[in-house]
Amino acid sequence: GHRRAKLDCHLRTELVKVHELGLGHDSDELIRFQYCSGACPKVRSNHDISLAHLLRSGRLRLPAQSGRGSVRVLSHPCCRPTAYKAVSFMDVSNTWRTVDSLSAAACGCLG
Amino acid sequence: GHRRAKLDCHLRTELVKVHELGLGHDSDELIRFQYCSGACPKVRSNHDISLAHLLRSGRLRLPAQSGRGSVRVLSHPCCRPTAYKAVSFMDVSNTWRTVDSLSAAACGCLG
Amino acid sequence: QAGDLPTMDSASMGNCINAKKLCLDDFTCKVPFLYLETCFPFMASAPQKPENQEGCLEAAQQLQNSSLGNCRCQWRMKNQDICLAVYWTIHSTYGLGNYDLGGSPYKEIVISKPRKFNHLDLLESGSMSQSSPDLCMKSTNLCTLNDRCNKLRLAYGEVCSVARCQPLRCQQELRVFFEQVADNYAHALLFCPCDDGDDVCGARRHNTIAPSCVSPARDPPNCLILWDTCLQDLLCRSRLADFQMHCCRMDPLGNCVGIEPQRCLKAYMGLIGTVMTPNYISNLSADVAVSCSCQGSGNQLEECMRIQESFSRNPCLTKAIKAQMQVHRQLLSKSSPTAISQD
């Protein structure tokens, strides 16, 4: 149904100011930042099912990464952009800038 | 530099018993279960840098996912298998079984 | 002999592409038209002076009564360049001295009442609100909130950006923006009001059409040379004629008789993205000019100054721009009622 689909991997839009992007551009101009979010349950393989089970049972010895929790293991495809688009804006010195691949253009379950 | 690369996305192997796979096969035979783990720093894009920054600053309003914390958002490519292989073993009634796509054959940073 | 000509009824003015088809089906019209095409071969790079001027004038007069005589083109029509080529084939003959283009090739358009902005309330709320919202920044963000305006603005922004500037593509995308975006958004972006001395707001207004990419020439060309360059380009010539007709008609007293401010602004915006792109002269001024100089004009200094001053000292244009800025000051300032109409 519709409600269920909204949780699946899809494109979301957020209006953010350029300086909030954390790229060092200091401008109050708004841009439409699009990203992908949502779950990817449908395409899981035997590998994923076993991996999830082994992870839950703590059976896999994951090397700790220096002080930052265990190294990442994913037991399902990830919801990620399958296409990007550049975004242009005028920075604080009113020069036109373009940042490549800043916004997602389409999403998909990958891997 | 060999020392650091170990953190990057790569193939790892674990010896597990068939019954630990959680696929319902009840056998004590050991198999080499391979899976992918590690970070994907070199493949990130401007999108990822900004998404990570927005996530950290709590600027994205993420809709809650039913009962499991907020919806999944990944701000970097995911380390996932790019090829699989089947694994065969004799189950508890000593019949040869083959499970397709059980083990990862190669890993990559996707998305 | 020209004689008494039928009164011109603007409604009946078909576009020039159809008029040409009608003409080519009628032998008495076809012959003079095909002859006229040799007079001003717009396909050639520069319309040289035709050898047989008499023949061209005569052919043009014969066509006065035909459908071609008063055909026009529309702003956003398909094959606009073909339509304009037909128009100028007919009307180049009547240039009254080469600094008067004799009327606009564009059909009269109904100037709609300035529409309100949707999402204006959004700009005032929570995380969107800005510390010191100068109205040019506000106009920019209003554009971002409108799908079409955002899409077209990003399209020109990308090819006009630093380190990826492609002047011709930049000019082309700017033309598409000002032709296809709703007037209220285009006006808000271009004619946003800045408080005196607010050079941040003024800098945004001055740079919004990326002047360093659109006309990158370090030392500006002579205005006469710029004028000739424009005349050799169908679109630029047409937009210049439109500007001349709708912004430069003054009666002897110098007041703008019969000039409709909104129509003049449309003509002004029509020039953006051509070689005669007008822009604000600095970050601190609302005066506009085309980037050309009158150095090296020789005996044509007066003609050169006229071209320059049709932008930099044009009371009709200045009044229209100031009036538009005043409209936006009310529309964009907080006090204005929240916008409801959909785009």
Added chain:
Amino acid sequence: LYFSRDTYSEKIYIDEPVGTPLLYVHALQDARGEVPHFRLGQHLYSTYRSQPHRNDWFQINEDTGLLYLNQSLDQRAFEKLSARNGGFPLLTIYLQVFLSPRPFRENDCHWPSCAKVMLSIINATMPACSSLKPREFCFLETGLSFRIRENKPPGTFHQFRLLPVQHLCPNISISYQLLRDEDLPFHSDKDTMEVSMRHSLDREQKEKYELVAKCTVREGLREDNVMVPFPVTVYDEDDSPPNFPTGIDTASAVVEYKRKEGTVLAVLQVFDADVVPSSGDIPRKYIHTMLTSDPRVIKFFRVEHSPNETSYNSNGSRVRAMMHDYKLVLNQSIPITENHSFQLGVLVNDTDFQGPGGVLQLYFNVTILPVSIRFPNISYSFSVNRNAHRYAQIGKVCIENCKEFHGVNITYKLQSLSVNCTALSIITSPESTTGNLFVNDTSMLQRPECTGMKYDVFAADKQSRKQSKTTLTISVEGNFFPEEEGCPISCAVNKRRLECEECGGLGSLMGTCQWRQGDGKGISKNYSTCTPSLKTCPDGSCDAVESRDLHICPQDCIRGDIIGGHEKGEWRGIKAGYGVCNCFPEEKKCFCEPDDDKEPLCDEVCR
């Protein structure tokens, strides 16, 4: 003959009687004895000029230039004309007046042989004389402006009276004068109310006269004065020969170290008081030729002409003129052995100027000096650390005046004098003609017995094969320590000071990379990064050694993607970065982001 104005104008009310005089057009002589005959175009043009209309209402006296109504313009005529006025309320129509005998073409109306007459037709009958304001008796609203050609016979170029209104209100007493015309070359005649020139004008004396015309209206005891600007522009003709502004017609040009194509050797200026031809036509009219047939001179030298408008003070006002720069430019780089001098003459011809003196001769005294390739008489000595990695830049060698050289192809070579220990190579950096010494074989450095090296350094010019030699002694310092395991090849990979300083990388001088701490101010040239040597990297230039291998200094040499807040260098490299910039040469990629962006290994939302 030429018109004294390019546009005339007048106001007409409806139903003015036939024969009402409207205005006088005036023509001035180009040569004495010319007699003007005025001809009127057959059509009227409206503001919305797409369709001309037959001229049924206006006629001109071919000899006096008086334009008058030969058919009254009634309401019906007004309607017919306004229909073609594009909906503009005020009806303005244009007539064209030509100066025969020249053949005129209706549509080709340009000054000087054709003038436009702009008639504003008011949709009302003429108001009673008593209701008119003084100004309306004196001047029209459209401004006055006149054009007079210099050096032409004097003549009458204007008459003040507003003919229609003074014809229909004869008993109003009106007089005109030009203020302070005593010390001006113009005279306004009280009776005829005409304005004429006292003598011909010289533009080079004064180019613009900003006069003031005063009109006095007397009605009974009342007297009103109205003043308007009366500008006269003097039009130029090519009547001034070019000359040398400072009297200098000769310049010396010395070719020594700067031998690159495009080098400007000398400049001579020619001044021309005229501003015609205009800048568009100057290249065709102002011709210069090099007076030489020596193929070598033609091969190695060219003259570039760049005209610029200038102005000078005359009688308290600015007068425009032209300054022509003639630059002697190297067309091709000259061999360093060339050694001779000659005088090059250049003929400058102002082809527009008819009189004598239109042709000038410039002289460039050219001296080509030979240049020697010689090391300063010192022997070079440098030291190198045992832990230096390959491509570590040890030092630079340079022939005398190497910084001055341009366009000379110097190459440096090393010849080892020590048998068991030779670790260095040399490479020439083209722009600055210096030899960059760098470590090329690290295994040699790690041998304990290798304590020093000796080399002969040769510098040679490719073209002339001239060569010079000097000696180079290198001392080997420090003790060798094996490097940490797992260190990246390139220093630039490291993102933090700790990782950076615990590893070496290609190009590192002391075996360890060096950390540069940036200023952390947004996207800045001073970004944080890990470098093999702070002296050479990053410095915004991908030098000769660095360009041998991208691993050495990708910050300066990368052409690939730069992710995160940055500004690209003009051709390559990172000009400015946000936070820490680190690079992955294998993937041809660099990242610039603040250090606090810990790698989000598993942000809270990723389970």
